Amino acid sequence: MIGFIGLGNMGFPMAHRLAAAGRELVVYDTRSEAVDRATEFGAHRAASPREVADRAEIVLASLPSLQASETVAAEVVGGAEVRLFIDLSTVGSDVAQRNHTTLGAKGIAALDAPVSGGVGGAAAGTLAVMVSGPRHAFETAKPLLDELGRPIFVDELPGAAQTMKLINNLMAATTLAATAEVVVMGIKAGLDPKVMLEVLNAGSGATHASRDKFPKAVLPRTFDYGFATGLMVKDVRLYLDQARALGLPMQLADAVAGMWESTLRDEGAESDFTSIVKVLEKAAGVTVSGG
Numbered sequence: 001m002i003g004f005i006g007l008g009n010m011g012f013p014m015a016h017r018l019a020a021a022g023r024e025l026v027v028y029d030t031r032s033e034a035v036d037r038a039t040e041f042g043a044h045r046a047a048s049p050r051e052v053a054d055r056a057e058i059v060l061a062s063l064p065s066l067q068a069s070e071t072v073a074a075e076v077v078g079g080a081e082v083r084l085f086i087d088l089s090t091v092g093s094d095v096a097q098r099n100h101t102t103l104g105a106k107g108i109a110a111l112d113a114p115v116s117g118g119v120g121g122a123a124a125g126t127l128a129v130m131v132s133g134p135r136h137a138f139e140t141a142k143p144l145l146d147e148l149g150r151p152i153f154v155d156e157l158p159g160a161a162q163t164m165k166l167i168n169n170l171m172a173a174t175t176l177a178a179t180a181e182v183v184v185m186g187i188k189a190g191l192d193p194k195v196m197l198e199v200l201n202a203g204s205g206a207t208h209a210s211r212d213k214f215p216k217a218v219l220p221r222t223f224d225y226g227f228a229t230g231l232m233v234k235d236v237r238l239y240l241d242q243a244r245a246l247g248l249p250m251q252l253a254d255a256v257a258g259m260w261e262s263t264l265r266d267e268g269a270e271s272d273f274t275s276i277v278k279v280l281e282k283a284a285g286v287t288v289s290g291g
């Protein structure tokens with residue numbers, strides 16, 4: 001039996017993939033409606049993270065905050081069956097290290113395994129899965145992680161995969177912010193947004209934002225790409241904390257972080273992260289559309 005805790009934008013399609021591949025799942029989420037939906041694809045319902053860990057030898061989690069990850073790990077550690085805990089959430093290396101210590105004290109192996117590739121990648125099984133922790137635990141987890149995407153072993157050092165994930169997300173945060181800024185500038189100067197994206201995508205200015213996020217969620221003005229602004233800000237702050245602790249200059253990251261903090265203030269934590277465009281539109285008095 002495989003356990004899965006946290007059935008949100010990412011966790012639900014990942015759990016669904018595992019069930020579709022023939023895995024027997026026991027699941028928990030604080031939102032009972034998410035658990036109800038998972039029972040529709042055959043998952044068993046658990047009443048708590050502890051119950052998941054009492055019934056499953058391998059437990060995966062996809063959680064929205066540092067606190068949720070630590071709370072869940074502290075419950076999972078008491079489980080009767082669990083031998084391996086795989087945290088797919090982005091929580092930064094400090095929390096990952098604490099979770100490794102908490103679980104390791106009871107002989108439970110831990111892997112931090114944050115993912116990249118969005119809701120689309122979760123549904124299609126094409127996520128990049130960055131993994132750190134004991135190599136033998138990675139070998140145990142690999143067949144499961146293969147069903148979610150491409151597992152890449154980063155290091156045995158607990159938290160190393162979290163560092164890698166924060167680096168990846170700072171890049172994603174920067175390119176989305178930069179693409180939003182240049183497209184708004186172009187519209188203000190009289191250019192057509194669709195033509196601008198066509199040119200960027202054919203040239204050296206292409207980014208994941210210009211190729212995927214803008215065509216899917218900005219031009220049609222649906223703002224529903226599937227990643228909340230609050231989660232993006234969490235990741236940018238975690239990156240800044242770690243870079244600051246390393247004593248590094250962060251001129252670019254500070255500027256990018258400022259744009260994300262404005263988006264959080266103006267659009268709210270629950271807004272989709274593509275809403276960063278709206279903040280720039282307001283300042284420029286233009287609208288990016290053309291879906």
Ligand code: NAD
Binds near residue numbers: 006226231
């Ligand atoms: P989400 O908010 O959609 O889902 C989180 C789920 O966890 C929700 O269903 C919530 O009810 C549940 N939950 C919260 N606290 C809980 C607890 N204590 N016990 C059990 N369940 C609990 O978030 P998401 O977008 O699915 O992101 C999950 C993680 O994956 C985050 O760390 C995020 O940074 C990361 N991530 C997200 C994306 C994306 O595109 N959405 C991409 C890569 C990584």
